[in-house]
Amino acid sequence: MPLIHECVVTTLTQTGKPHIAPLGLIEDGENWIIAPFRPSTTLTNLYSCNKVTASFTDNALIFAKLVTGNCDIPLLPILSWPAPRLADALAHAELEVIDIVEDDLRPRFVCKVRRIETYNPFLGMNRARAAVLEAAILSTRLNRLSREKIDQEIAYLKIAIDKTAGPIELEAWQLVLEKINTP
Ligand SMILES: Cc1cc2nc3c(=O)[nH]c(=O)nc-3n(C[C@H](O)[C@H](O)[C@H](O)COP(=O)(O)O)c2cc1C
Structure with a gap:
């Protein structure tokens, strides 16, 4: 790959x-x-x-x-x-x-x-940012994935959010979650 x-x-x-x-x-x-x-x-x-x-x-x-x-x-x-x-x-x-x-x-x-x-230095990986990215990708595939799969993935990604997010990542996470949870 x-x-x-x-x-x-x-x-x-x-x-x-x-x-x-x-x-x-x-x-x-x-x-x-x-x-x-x-x-x-x-x-x-x-x-x-x-x-x-x-x-x-x-x-x-x-x-x-x-x-x-x-x-x-x-x-x-x-x-x-x-x-x-x-x-x-x-x-x-x-x-x-x-x-x-x-x-x-x-x-x-x-x-x-x-x-x-x-323009600016890259200051290292961050798990919450990666989790937002994953959730953002999931949110563009809602019609191709089962609800069970989405819920499982979100539950796992939330661990990184809870442990490593700053305010920007929390705001981003909330935005994406709202999209995922809006029927
Ligand atoms: C991090 C990330 C990566 C993505 N990569 C792709 C990709 O490689 N190909 C694709 O078709 N969509 C990808 N998507 C979804 C597109 O952004 C989405 O389909 C978008 O609506 C297509 O853009 P447009 O219609 O506004 O041009 C990705 C989304 C995210 C959040």
């Missing part, structure tokens, strides 16, 4: 409007692959926008907001690159799509990494 980097990808619509979504970038030698399931806005944009940005952040609340429909996240322009980055990125990568592998379910966009820039 290749390593997957969870990040926030900025694509541009045909009119140049930025769109952000949490996605996993799949390592493929020196390239990274973006693989959005059909249908998605990111997928539509990728067919017309070949210069995209991956933002790497340790802010779990950004992932929680994005999966609960709040896309009002501050962005900043990048010099000489069209797709903006998260203002709260620790680092960003400029990715150029160089190949598209078509698939009925999940096309793959092979990207060359043109440049990586770092």
Whole structure:
């Protein structure tokens, strides 16, 4: 299995409007692959926008907001690159799509990494942040998983929240839980 980097990808619509979504970038030698399931806005944009940005952040609340429909996240322009980055990125990568592998379910966009820039230090792993990320991913798969499986996973992830969350992670956890528990 290749390593997957969870990040926030900025694509541009045909009119140049930025769109952000949490996605996993799949390592493929020196390239990274973006693989959005059909249908998605990111997928539509990728067919017309070949210069995209991956933002790497340790802010779990950004992932929680994005999966609960709040896309009002501050962005900043990048010099000489069209797709903006998260203002709260620790680092960003400029990715150029160089190949598209078509698939009925999940096309793959092979990207060359043109440049990586770092803004803030990464200060270590945190279990609560990882738990929010897992719960955020679960919340995008509610129609494909049984209620029993979801409840089991949430009960396990909550251990890390109870032991290691700060206020931002707690707020993020609550947001995602509300989504998961809203029928
Ligand atoms: C951490 C994380 C990683 C994700 N990775 C993917 C992915 O690799 N492919 C995908 O289709 N959806 C992924 N999702 C779900 C997408 O963010 C979600 O389907 C989103 O609605 C698609 O974006 P869009 O329609 O706004 O472009 C991920 C969600 C999270 C929270």
